[in-house]
Amino acid sequence: MASGYGSFPIVLETMRECLQDVFDVPGLEQLMSDLRSRKVRLVEVDTDRPSPFAGSLLFGYLGAFIYEGDAPIAERRAQALSLDTTLLAELLGRAELRELLDPDALDELELELQLLSRNRRIDSLDDAHDALRNLGDLTTEELAARGADPAWPSLLENARRALRIRVAGDERWIAIEDASRFRDCIGVPLPVGIPQAFLESVRDPLGDLVGRFARTHGPFQTAQAASRLGLGVAVVTETLLRLEKAGRVLRGEFRPGASGIEWCDAEVLRALKRKSLARYRKQVEAVPASVLARFLPAWQSVGSANQRGLDGLLRTVEQLQGAPVPASALERLVLPARVPGYRAPMLDELCAAGEVVWAGAGAIGSDDGWVALYLAEDAPLLLPDPVADDLSPLADSVLDLLEGRGALFFRQISDGTGSTSDAELLGALWDLVWMGQLTNDTLSPLRALSGVGKATRPVRPGRTRRGPALPSRQGPPAGIGRWALLPRRDDDPTRRAVAVAEQLLDRHGLVTRGAVVSESIPGGFAAVYQVLKRLEETGRCRRGYFVEALGASQFAVPGAVDRMRIIASSKDHASALVLAATDPANPFGAALSWPVRSEDGLTRGHRPGRKAGAVVVIVNGDLALYVERGGRSMLTFTEDEQILQPAVDALALAVREGSLGKLAVEKADGEMVLDTPVARVLETAGFRSTPKGLRLRA
Numbered sequence: 001m002a003s004g005y006g007s008f009p010i011v012l013e014t015m016r017e018c019l020q021d022v023f024d025v026p027g028l029e030q031l032m033s034d035l036r037s038r039k040v041r042l043v044e045v046d047t048d049r050p051s052p053f054a055g056s057l058l059f060g061y062l063g064a065f066i067y068e069g070d071a072p073i074a075e076r077r078a079q080a081l082s083l084d085t086t087l088l089a090e091l092l093g094r095a096e097l098r099e100l101l102d103p104d105a106l107d108e109l110e111l112e113l114q115l116l117s118r119n120r121r122i123d124s125l126d127d128a129h130d131a132l133r134n135l136g137d138l139t140t141e142e143l144a145a146r147g148a149d150p151a152w153p154s155l156l157e158n159a160r161r162a163l164r165i166r167v168a169g170d171e172r173w174i175a176i177e178d179a180s181r182f183r184d185c186i187g188v189p190l191p192v193g194i195p196q197a198f199l200e201s202v203r204d205p206l207g208d209l210v211g212r213f214a215r216t217h218g219p220f221q222t223a224q225a226a227s228r229l230g231l232g233v234a235v236v237t238e239t240l241l242r243l244e245k246a247g248r249v250l251r252g253e254f255r256p257g258a259s260g261i262e263w264c265d266a267e268v269l270r271a272l273k274r275k276s277l278a279r280y281r282k283q284v285e286a287v288p289a290s291v292l293a294r295f296l297p298a299w300q301s302v303g304s305a306n307q308r309g310l311d312g313l314l315r316t317v318e319q320l321q322g323a324p325v326p327a328s329a330l331e332r333l334v335l336p337a338r339v340p341g342y343r344a345p346m347l348d349e350l351c352a353a354g355e356v357v358w359a360g361a362g363a364i365g366s367d368d369g370w371v372a373l374y375l376a377e378d379a380p381l382l383l384p385d386p387v388a389d390d391l392s393p394l395a396d397s398v399l400d401l402l403e404g405r406g407a408l409f410f411r412q413i414s415d416g417t418g419s420t421s422d423a424e425l426l427g428a429l430w431d432l433v434w435m436g437q438l439t440n441d442t443l444s445p446l447r448a449l450s451g452v453g454k455a456t457r458p459v460r461p462g463r464t465r466r467g468p469a470l471p472s473r474q475g476p477p478a479g480i481g482r483w484a485l486l487p488r489r490d491d492d493p494t495r496r497a498v499a500v501a502e503q504l505l506d507r508h509g510l511v512t513r514g515a516v517v518s519e520s521i522p523g524g525f526a527a528v529y530q531v532l533k534r535l536e537e538t539g540r541c542r543r544g545y546f547v548e549a550l551g552a553s554q555f556a557v558p559g560a561v562d563r564m565r566i567i568a569s570s571k572d573h574a575s576a577l578v579l580a581a582t583d584p585a586n587p588f589g590a591a592l593s594w595p596v597r598s599e600d601g602l603t604r605g606h607r608p609g610r611k612a613g614a615v616v617v618i619v620n621g622d623l624a625l626y627v628e629r630g631g632r633s634m635l636t637f638t639e640d641e642q643i644l645q646p647a648v649d650a651l652a653l654a655v656r657e658g659s660l661g662k663l664a665v666e667k668a669d670g671e672m673v674l675d676t677p678v679a680r681v682l683e684t685a686g687f688r689s690t691p692k693g694l695r696l697r698a
Contacts, residue, residue, distance in 0.1 A: 410475030509560030
C-alpha cells in the first residue's frame with residue numbers, strides 16, 4: 001500500500017532517519033566543506049589492526065563483493081532489476097540543474113514573476129488589471145501585497161474589467177478576459193452582463209491556466225499547481241504532460257535544496273539559467289588585492305587556535321617546508337603566530353625524533369641566517385642543491401669525517417679532524433650550514449648564534465675565574481648537538497620539480513609569479529610554471545585570474561579559491577596582524593608589491609623590503625605599518641587613526657609579549673618621530689618619550 005504513495009509518512013520518516021540520524025548526510029557535507037577550505041585537518045594514522053567499526057565495514061565489503069563475479073547472470077540481472085531507480089534518484093540526488101542553479105537567483109526571479117520586486121509593483125488601476133491578466137486569480141490581500149489599493153478590485157469590477165469568483169474555497173479576482181477559462185475548467189458560475197466575446201470558449205482553457213501558473217512561478221510540483229487552481233492532481237498531471245510534449249514546460253530536478261520531480265516553464269528556466277550564470281560570473285571576478293592579504297594568513301593558520309601541540313607544529317612545518325626565514329624570526333614570530341603556546345623544546349623534540357630537519361640557506365651577517373624547515377621524508381625532494389663554493393681544508397675534512405662516521409658531536413669532530421681551534425672549527429661548521437651541507441639534531445646552536453632565547457647566568461660571589469677559559473667538552477654554545485650531513489637530494493629532477501610546485505600550492509593556496517620569486521626557487525617562475533600547467537591538466541589545481549593586477553598566470557587549489565571568495569564577501573573585519581616582513585604569510589613584497597604612500601609615487605625615508613628583523617602590521621588586508629629592525633625607522637601607509645591605532649596597539653602587544661624585544665622608534669616616514677602625527681598614536685599605545693624618540697620595553 002505505502003509503495004504507491006511517495007509522500008507516505010512512514011516512508012518519509014524512514015528516509016529522514018536513514019539520511020540524517022543514521023548517516024548524518026548534512027554533517028558529512030559540512031565536514032567535507034570544512035576539509036576543502038582547510039578549517040579542519042585530515043590526519044592519517046597507521047594502526048596495527050582495524051578498529052571495530054572499520055573491521056565490520058571490511059567484513060561486510062568482503063562478504064558482499066568477493067564472490068560477486070561468481071553469481072550467475074540471471075541472479076545478477078534480478079538483483080539489478082530489484083533496485084527502484086526513482087527511489088535511488090530521490091535518495092542520492094540527480095546531477096541535473098539542482099546542483100547548478102543559484103538559490104538567490106531563483107528567489108529574485110520568483111519575486112519578479114509574481115510582481116513582488118520593487119521595480120515591478122502595481123502603481124495604477126491599469127497595472128492592477130494587467131496583473132490579473134498576467135498572474136491569474138488573486139485575492140484582495142495578494143493584490144495589496146503587490147502595491148494595489150484595496151479599493152481598486154471593486155473599481156475594476158464596476159468597470160466590467162474584473163470578476164469576483166471563488167476558487168478552492170477562497171474569494172479571488174480574475175480579469176474578465178479569463179471568464180470562459182474558469183467557467184469551463186473549474187465550473188465557476190459567472191454573473192450576468194458579461195459581454196459575449198468573453199464568454200466564448202477557448203481551444204484549451206485547462207492548458208492556458210496551467211501554463212500561466214508555470215509562466216508565473218519558479219520550479220513547482222504538480223500538487224502545488226493543483227492546489228492553487230482547485231483541480232485534481234491527475235488532471236493537472238495530464239495537462240503538464242501535454243504541455244511538456246509541446247515544449248512549453250520541462251520536467252526534472254531544478255529547485256536547489258528540494259527533492260522529487262518538478263516542472264518548470266521553458267522560458268522561466270532559461271531566465272533562471274541566465275541569472276544564475278550572471279551570478280556565478282560575478283563570483284569568479286577577480287577579488288581585490290586586499291583580499292589576498294587577508295586570505296594568505298588565514299590559509300597558513302596565522303592567529304588560528306586550530307594547530308596546537310606537536311601535531312599542530314608538525315602541520316605548520318609541513319606547510320612551511322622550503323620557505324627560508326631568518327633564524328632570529330623563526331621562533332619569535334613565525335612559529336608562535338601559527339602554533340599557540342609554542343615553545344622551543346617542541347621543535348627540538350621533532351628534530352631529535354628524526355621527523356623534522358632544518359637547513360641553512362645563506363648567512364645574514366655574522367649572527368643570523370636564512371633557515372628552512374623540512375619533514376624528513378620530504379627533504380630529499382624539496383632541499384635545494386648545496387651552494388657550489390670553495391671550501392677550506394678544514395671544511396673538507398669535516399665533510400669527509402661526517403660522510404664516513406655519520407652524526408657527531410662538536411668535540412668528536414674536533415678530535416676527528418685534528419682541529420686545535422674551536423673558533424676555526426665552529427666557523428667551518430657554520431660555513432657548511434649556510435651552504436646547505438650540514439644540519440643539527442637540535443636548534444640550540446642556531447639559537448646561540450642568533451641570540452634567540454639567550455639568558456645570562458648569574459655569577460656566584462666569591463667564585464671568580466682567573467686566567468684563560470678552558471674549552472668545554474661539549475664545545476661552544478653555537479656548536480652543541482650532533483652535526484650531520486643533510487639528506488642526499490633525489491636524483492630525479494622531475495620529481496623534485498613536482499614536489500616544489502605542490503609545496504607552493506600547499507603553502508600559498510594561490511601561487512603567483514611574485515610568490516615564487518620571493519622564495520628564490522631555483523629556475524624561478526619559469527621552471528615552476530611548466531609543472532603547474534601539467535598539474536592544471538590533471539585537475540590538481542586551477543589557473544585563472546583570481547586576484548586583481550597579478551596577471552593571468554595564477555594557479556590555485558579549488559578550496560583556496562572558495563575560501564578567498566568567502567573572505568571577499570564577508571563583512572567581518574580582521575584583527576591587526578603583526579608579522580615578520582619575511583614571513584611567507586606576508587604577501588607584500590612578494591605576491592603583492594609594496595604600497596606607495598605619497599601621492600607623487602616616492603616614499604619618504606627608508607623603503608620597505610623583506611628584510612631580516614623588520615616587521616609589518618596588516619589591518620583588514622591593508623598594510624598599515626612597516627618597522628625596521630629595532631624600530632629605529634617606521635613607515636606608515638595610512639593617515640586614518642582608526643587603522644593606525646589598532647596597528648600600533650598590536651605592535652605594542654607583540655613587544656610586551658617578548659616577540660620583538662624593545663622598540664626604540666626614532667624616525668617615522670623619514671622625519672623625527674616626535675614631530676609626526678603618529679607620535680600621539682604611539683604614546684596612546686604605551687610608548688614612552690626619550691631624548692631620541694619613543695621607546696617601549698617588553
